[in-house]
Amino acid sequence: MNILANSPEGRDIAHHFHGYTNARAHLENGPMVIDRGDGCYVIDNTGKRYFEAMSGLWSVGLGFSERRLIDAATRQLERLPFYHNFSHKTHDPAIDLAEKLVSLAPVPMSKVFFTNSGSEANDTVLKMVWYRSNALGQPQRKKVISRLRGYHGVTIASASLTGLPNNHRSFDLPIANVLHTASPHHYRDAQPGESEEAFSDRLAQELEDLILAEGPDTVAAFWGEPVMGAGGVIVPPKGYWTKIQAVLKKYDILLVADEVICGFGRLGTMFGSESMQMQPDVMMMSKQITSSYMPFSAIMVNDRMFEPIADESDTIGVFGHGFTGGGHPVGAAVALETIKIIEERDLVAQAAETGAYMQHRLGEMTDHPMVGEVRGFGMLGAVELVHDKATKAPYEAPGKLGALVNADLTERGVISRNMIDAMALCPPLISTREDIDVMVDGLAASIDAVHGSIAA
Structure with a gap:
């Protein structure tokens, strides 16, 4: 494919540096x-x-x-095209969306924090986990565990959580305190003759062995997609999430559910956590929350997560984190309309x-x-x-x-x-x-x- 022949009006589009693309091959082949x-x-x-x-x-x-999403964005652009949520300010779409998300949560949730992408959401949650540990007087509790083949984004922190080699190679990743345990891919990783149940037992034991080796009082959270997406669409084997959650509960470790792909109906339930019988402390969502008509993401946290963070922000005087576009009114309006359509059309x-x-x-x-x-x-x-x-x-x-x-x-x-x-x-x-x-x-x-x- 020639870069000039396939570009509109034959214009040269060689200046666009693409993500997830072989940059050298792209100069030859074009998009x-x-x-x-x-x-x-x-x-x-x-x-x-x-x-x-x-x-x-x-x-x-x-x-x-979807015309309704275009119209929702247009109406909001005409009314309030931008405002932020710093220093006690907000707007109606963010208020309404936070209330709606908490009402939809499959387990009790308390608060919603808005970001712009799944990567930002995962990055933010890692910062929140560390902040919470300090608030609880547990400064040593900074390690988190995610999984090989898991995908959580591409910022420095979220790419570290991601368990795919090409997201680490030549980027000097992962960063310290991010550990990885086995992927729940029975087809590739089970031992000969090992049933799904036995495979789940072994993975739960490997997780517990890792926690014990690192020191349970140093491990703060476990990250997981209900069903792995970019790592190969890995469906967890029989009993997997029940056994993993039993280990986390034993050592008082937070469960963070990355719902960026699985959320908003993808698995036949509103959230993937419902399909997989997960009871997370934190849920991140993006992508289908606006049908990707606007960049937008959200984090839901329960009181176990929120209350220590709120106390620490009171001690310091501020929760020193946020994004200019976090909770953008146009994105929030489109998210509300997206959810309304999903519900109305069942x-x-x-x-x-x-x-x-x-x-x-x-x-x-x-x-x-x-x-x-x-x-x-x-x-x-x-x-x-x-x-x-x-x-x-x-x-x-x-x-x-x-x-x-x-x-x-x-x-x-x-x-x-x-x-x-x-x-x-x-x-x-x-x-x-x-x-x-x-x-x-x-x-x-x-x-x-x-x-x-x-x-x-």
Whole structure:
């Protein structure tokens, strides 16, 4: 793809430095230029139409042309385009949204703190955890544990929490006091013959061993996505969260639930914590909270988290943290309208129903010689590709099969994302069964095509 040929009016767009992209290869190949959206579809600048099987970046739950969200943003821009929440100031959209989120929480929550992205939310919570430990007179309690393959963002702190090598390499990460325990991926990490229940028992024991080795009085919090997203759509095995939470309770360690992908209906419940029977002290949310029409994120904390922080801010005289755009009135207004639409159209129940159909259709690929595992929950799924089903070995190098299938699938008019060799699927909540068929049939055809080319 030539950088000039695929740019609007042929203009040179080589000055745009892209995230999650090979910067050198990008200068040679250039980008796909997306021009407009239409429901679950996007159209590039050549007029080609694609089903967006990733909801953009796990995020556009209501599709790419929801007029009510555009109108909500416009009304707020006309009334109050910006104001902050520093020094005892606020505005109606932030007040109403905080109240709404607390009312939706699956476990008792007390307060909401607004940020602009999932990365900022996770970064902020780590600061809050440290602040709270100091408030409690436990200055040694600064270590936190997240998981290999977990994804929590890309700031210095949140990328440290992330358990993926390419988010650490050459960035001098992770920072001190951020530890990682095992990923709950039974397919890749279970021992031969180990059941899901036994695997969960072992991971819980490994977590407890890590806590004991570090010193229980030094560990403050445990981070986890209800279902891992960018690490490969890892669905926790049977009994996993029950056993993990028992360990955390034993040592009085906070549970932080990263709901950035799983929140607002993705798993067929309003929050992923409900689907996974989690009882978090802190919840972070972003992406679908505004269907990504505006950058926005929020943190919900319970009294166990909030009260010591409030006391410390009183001692110091201020909680010295906040963002210019945190709780932005336009973002808050769009979030309120997004939640209203989800509730009015019963999209959580629809996601559960459509998600069950999606998991059924994906399951039809299980016996394909190039499919190692099909996994998912609700409207979140992955198909992991292998060259050898028996050994789970990749083709030539990890990521090669995924890249080949992803390129073919894009040509067929479906946008997905290969996470190494796992093809991720996260269609908009508004997707119909017919949309799911377009997505799954396209993926099946691409897998067949690549398998045939390799076999030949």
